[in-house]
Amino acid sequence: MKGVLRHILPLSLRVRFLLATAAVVLVLSLSYGMVALVGYSVSFDKTTFRLLRGESNLFYMLAKWENNTIDVDIPENLNMQSPTVTLIYDARGQLLWAQRDVPWLVKRIQPDWLKNNGFHEIEADVDSSSMLQHNNHEIQQQLDAIRQEDDGSEMTHSVAINIYPATSTMPQLSIVVVDTIPVELKRSYMVWSWFIYVLAANLLLVIPLLWVAAWWSLRPIESLAKEVRELEEHHREMLNPNTTRELTRLVSNLNRLLKSERERYDKYRTTLTDLTHSLKTPLAVMQSTLRSMRGEKMSVNEAEPVMLEQISRISQQIGYYLH
Numbered sequence: 001m002k003g004v005l006r007h008i009l010p011l012s013l014r015v016r017f018l019l020a021t022a023a024v025v026l027v028l029s030l031s032y033g034m035v036a037l038v039g040y041s042v043s044f045d046k047t048t049f050r051l052l053r054g055e056s057n058l059f060y061m062l063a064k065w066e067n068n069t070i071d072v073d074i075p076e077n078l079n080m081q082s083p084t085v086t087l088i089y090d091a092r093g094q095l096l097w098a099q100r101d102v103p104w105l106v107k108r109i110q111p112d113w114l115k116n117n118g119f120h121e122i123e124a125d126v127d128s129s130s131m132l133q134h135n136n137h138e139i140q141q142q143l144d145a146i147r148q149e150d151d152g153s154e155m156t157h158s159v160a161i162n163i164y165p166a167t168s169t170m171p172q173l174s175i176v177v178v179d180t181i182p183v184e185l186k187r188s189y190m191v192w193s194w195f196i197y198v199l200a201a202n203l204l205l206v207i208p209l210l211w212v213a214a215w216w217s218l219r220p221i222e223s224l225a226k227e228v229r230e231l232e233e234h235h236r237e238m239l240n241p242n243t244t245r246e247l248t249r250l251v252s253n254l255n256r257l258l259k260s261e262r263e264r265y266d267k268y269r270t271t272l273t274d275l276t277h278s279l280k281t282p283l284a285v286m287q288s289t290l291r292s293m294r295g296e297k298m299s300v301n302e303a304e305p306v307m308l309e310q311i312s313r314i315s316q317q318i319g320y321y322l323h
Contacts, residue, residue, distance in 0.1 A: 013221065017214045018207070025206050026199075033195055045158075049119040052084065052160030052177040059086045059177075060162075063097075065170050070096045083136055083180045089114050091172040104128050105178060113161050114174040120159040122178075129155040132180040142185050155182035220244045224251070231258070275321040282310040282317075 011019070063072050070088060085105065088097040093111045108122045124132075126147045133140050146153050158179040166172040220243050230236035238258060239251045289306050292298040 014211075014214045014218055017217070018210055021210050021213075022203070022207060025210075026203065029199055029202050033199060037195060045119060048158050048179065049160050052119075052158065052179060053162055055084050055086065055177045056160060056162040056175040059088070059175055060164055060173065063088065063170070063173070070173075072097060072099075083134065083139075085132060085178045085180055087176040087178070089174040089176065091166075091174070093174075096173075100134065102131055105132070109159070109176055113159070114163075114176075116161070117163055118161045120161065121183075122157050122159055123154045124157060126153055126155060129157070129180075129182055132157070132178070134180070136180070139181055139185060143182075155184055157182060220247055237262075271321050275317060278317045278321070279314055282313045286310045 059072055062074060063070055072086075072088070084099075085102060086099040087095060087106065087109065090096050093114050095106060098106070104124070105122075105128075108124070110120075113120055126143050130140060130143050133143070143155075160177045162175050162177075164170070164173045164175065224239070224243065224247060227236060227239050231239070238255050241248070241251055241255065243251050286307060289298065289303050289310075293300065293303050
């Protein structure tokens with residue numbers, strides 16, 4: 001494990017850039033996505049309420065109050081925009097009329113709901129939701145498929161409450177309109193399911209683009225690293241000064257340092273060359289003196305001053321060139 005981490009860490013600039021930008025994209029996508037979904041959900045609820053309120057107004061117009069009973073005459077050729085079940089209550093919360101006999105639905109209507117206009121939701125199992133369907137075979141088939149997959153699934157139905165004040169011909173009424181199509185089976189609900197796929201597709205599309213962006217953005221640094229390797233291999237003498245603005249000062253300082261080191265190296269080489277030439281003469285004299293002593297042409301006493309003089313001269317030359 002340590003060996004793997006040693007190869008991975010520290011992270012390269014490209015990997016750091018990818019991780020940072022991917023995290024930013026993920027956070028922004030989640031934030032914008034959630035805001036969009038919440039806004040869509042609120043807008044969907046408002047639209048549903050307006051549609052159900054329209055159904056409520058229609059039933060109120062069709063209602064007739066006679067002999068302390070209410071009757072709703074629905075024309076046979078009336079095409080409802082959305083399948084609904086309508087319940088009509090009086091001011092005391094007593095059920096006066098029901099479009100269809102659905103006992104479980106009546107029990108789910110809370111008495112507090114009937115006191116104010118509002119939008120509510122009720123939960124029901126698949127069997128109960130099936131009871132609300134009337135000649136809607138498409139929805140019935142979808143519910144049957146859900147029942148086969150998971151019999152314990154719950155469906156959500158939208159409920160709109162509208163209160164109509166008493167008039168000379170009509171008492172105060174509370175009309176409850178229930179959308180028989182579960183929210184889970186509406187196309188708008190699929191937006192929540194699509195969100196995860198959109199997010200995944202977003203990342204799959206963005207990451208390659210980020211890789212290309214990282215490659216293009218880090219090209220100057222990669223080129224600089226290549227030039228440094230060429231310097232180490234003595235294939236280049238200076239770094240290319242035509243680089244990005246952020247690297248210009250660094251490249252300029254490195255080139256100045258390289259120039260200074262090269263001048264210092266040339267100076268040392270010249271100094272050593274001059275020193276070598278200046279030492280040739282005293283060394284030649286010392287070599288000649290040693291040969292004379294070997295041939296007994298010169299005694300030690302005679303050779304000593306000569307050797308000391310040349311040694312002093314060599315010391316002076318070394319001190320001159322190296323200080």
